[in-house]
Every structure is written in C-alpha cells, then in structure tokens.
Amino acid sequence: MLLYDNIIPLGDHCIGAIILKELNLRKCAYPYDWFSSSSSNLDDSNMNWIIENLIKLLNAENINIFIDNLLNNMFGNCFENNDLKNNVNKNNDLWFPHEYGTRIEIISKYKNRFNRLYQDIINKNKNLFIIITRKYKIDENKLLELSNIIKKYNGENKILIISGISYDYTIDNIIFKYIHYDETKFWNYDYTDFRPNIKSFLHHWFEL
16 A cells, blocks of 8 residues: 655665566656665665755755766766766765766756756655665764755655665664665675565565
C-alpha cells in the first residue's frame, strides 16, 4: 500500500533506483539515481556531498543558477570536446557508471531531474526519501539537518535509511533498517544477498 506521492532515491549508489524500477514503483528519474562514490572502500560514500547539495538546492535564491553551478561541480573534468570522456570526476570522486552521450544531453537531463526534485519537495508533496549504504554511517547532525528541512515542506515527509551498519540515532521522521552486509564478499555480495534482501524488505514494506 503506497502512502506517498513520490519515492525519491538519495543514493549513495544506484540500487535504490534499480529496485524501485523492479517493483514498478519508479515513476520518474531523480538526480541521485545513477551515480556513486568511485572509491572501492566500503567506508567511503558520497552521502555528505548529496545531503549538503540537496540542502543548498532547497535554500537557493536562484534555482537555475544554483543548478548550473552544481552540475559544473558534479561533472567537472568528465567532458572533453562536448562528449563524456571520463565516468569519474576525480575532483569529488563521483562516479557515473551508467552515463553516456554529449555534454548537452547529459546536462539537460540532470537539469530536468534537479528541477523535478526541487518541485516535488517545495510543492508540499508527501515524499519518501530512500538512502541505501553498505558500510558507511552518516553523521547524525547531517541527518538532523536533512530531516528538519524536508519537514519544513511537509511534516509527513519520511527518510528510509537501509544500511549494512546499525544506527543508534532516534530522529522522528527517519526510519532505520539494518540489513547485513558481508564486506568480505564485497561486490559479489551485492548481487547474491544484499540487493535481494533489500528488494524483499521493500516488497513487504510497501505491501505489494
């Protein structure tokens, strides 16, 4: 049973968007669907970058200028002669494994996605934000800041964090779900256990 207008993946990698698509819950694309940290260290993540820029997006005085600057920062040195040359921006360790095409195509696509995200939040929709991490623990103050800003637009907005790390935080609009992650089987474990277990949990959680 769906109780939300939108289900919005916030990273830290693409499994959220993939599973929502497999469960027929993905209605549209959002900007954090298809990239992750380029690091192979399970303790690394792009979640701080995502949270900080989402908060800045919602506080921006001029949304169009902010998105233009954000996309320049996101892709940095990935383009050459208007084509995507590198799928990793070494300046911020963002990895875009599913991207291809020209600068114009990719930037246009992400402008639309950031504008959609912005509108779906400020228009006071009831949103569920999903964060999935393997072995990275997000700082409590970061989560409190994110929690407070999304509640400002709709007090029923929720964040679901699925992680291979157990959290001891208590934040009223954040739901924490621990799903075991065996780091000794990194990458392979994503496909054999972690992703199937997340999909099973979400299938039952949404009462599908």
